[in-house]
Amino acid sequence: MAAALVSCTQASSGGGPGADVPGTSAEPAADRARGAESAGDADRAGREAPTREDTAVPSPEPALVRDAFATLQATLGETCTPGAGDCAYFLGRVTQELTELDASMRADSKGPGHFAKPLADMKALFATLGEDRTEAHLEKHFSAIVGTRDGINTWMQDHPDDYR
Numbered sequence: 283m284a285a286a287l288v289s290c291t292q293a294s295s296g297g298g299p300g301a302d303v304p305g306t307s308a309e310p311a312a313d314r315a316r317g318a319e320s321a322g323d324a325d326r327a328g329r330e331a332p333t334r335e336d337t338a339v340p341s342p343e344p345a346l347v348r349d350a351f352a353t354l355q356a357t358l359g360e361t362c363t364p365g366a367g368d369c370a371y372f373l374g375r376v377t378q379e380l381t382e383l384d385a386s387m388r389a390d391s392k393g394p395g396h397f398a399k400p401l402a403d404m405k406a407l408f409a410t411l412g413e414d415r416t417e418a419h420l421e422k423h424f425s426a427i428v429g430t431r432d433g434i435n436t437w438m439q440d441h442p443d444d445y446r
Contacts, residue, residue, distance in 0.1 A: 346386040347397075348445045351438055354379040354431060361428070364421040373420035376431050377411065380404055383434070392444075400434045 357376050362369035384404045387397040394401055407430045410423055420427065438445055 347383070347390050350379070350383040350386040351434075351445045354383055355435060357431065358435060362424075364424045367417075369421050369424070370417040373417070373424065373427055374415060376427055377415065377420065380407065380427075380430060380434070384408075397444075400437050403430050403433055406430075 354376070357372070357379060360372055360375075362372040381404075384401065387401055388394050390397070407423075407426055410426055411419070
């Protein structure tokens with residue numbers, strides 16, 4: 283139906299097939315050559331166009347420390363009782379939040395020197411914990427984990443420009 287409408291429109295405008303259609307000529311070989319050139323240009327442009335990775339800004343967004351700190355702060359009202367079997371989630375979460383905050387502080391445009399105290403505290407904690415993230419091991423270091431979290435919270439409260 284659409285083809286019939288196009289045909290009728292071209293016929294009523296005085297043109298036949300190919301009339302008023304840009305890029306067409308009486309020479310089909312020339313049309314094919316132009317089409318191949320256009321396709322080659324588009325393909326070449328696609329290969330030469332910068333990718334998102336090439337144009338991505340390597341510096342972190344200022345919100346990274348703020349967001350990481352907010353998720354750590356969300357753990358302030360939570361706790362567990364070591365030995366009662368309810369610490370796996372809590373201590374695992376706090377440890378993960380500290381790990382993410384550590385990474386965001388190191389990547390922040392202010393530089394790690396600005397966050398020297400909390401980064402040192404987290405480094406000491408991570409050295410104590412090692413790679414073992416089992417509930418029994420985390421419970422063994424309950425005070426160090428919660429103490430590090432609370433100390434960083436206090437430090438951040440004295441630096442509101444880093445999280446607001």
